[in-house]
Amino acid sequence: ISQKDEYCVLILGLDNAGKTTYLEAAKTKLTKNYKGIHPSKVTTTVGLNIGKIDIGSVQLNFWDLGGQSELQSLWDKYYEESHAIIYIVDSSDRDRIDESKDIFDKMIANENLQGVPLLVLANKQDLPDCMGVREVKPIFNKNAHLIGKRDCMVMPVSALTGEGVDEGIRWLVDCIK
């Protein structure tokens, strides 16, 4: 039996950004597209969703942490174990984009995340008046010195329709492999 390379991926972002929906979409999409690969059973607990997805020889263990402000203080307990971050942004919520960016900056300043690839997903692209990736990207790239040398990508996605989910996960797998 070949041993799979296991990687931990944290799914972070403000509450209501679409983290739970995204994890579900990722499981659905990747099962459909990667034939013969079945995601394992998923357990859901309050404030923490866990999902496993096998992609070829790689197993991704997703940790979807709650985004409510009282839960954000728990995020850094997981940083040390994580190989990649997926940061979900609600592109339809202009009122909270700065809040989301501030939390992002705080997160990437953590020393345990230095060198860890960052995938920023501009979610809810299916909504007509949402900010496009062209608008979201410069906001999240503003403090380039904080990002430093690690891989960082901003991509458009709709967790609801599944559009863009594959592309993001593929980018991430290429980064961490």
Ligand code: GDP
């Ligand atoms: P979480 O708090 O970050 O886990 O967010 P949820 O996954 O619970 O989603 C919050 C709300 O946004 C729910 O009503 C979702 O149906 C909705 N939502 C999530 N992703 C999308 C998306 O891509 N498009 C649209 N239109 N709604 C979304």
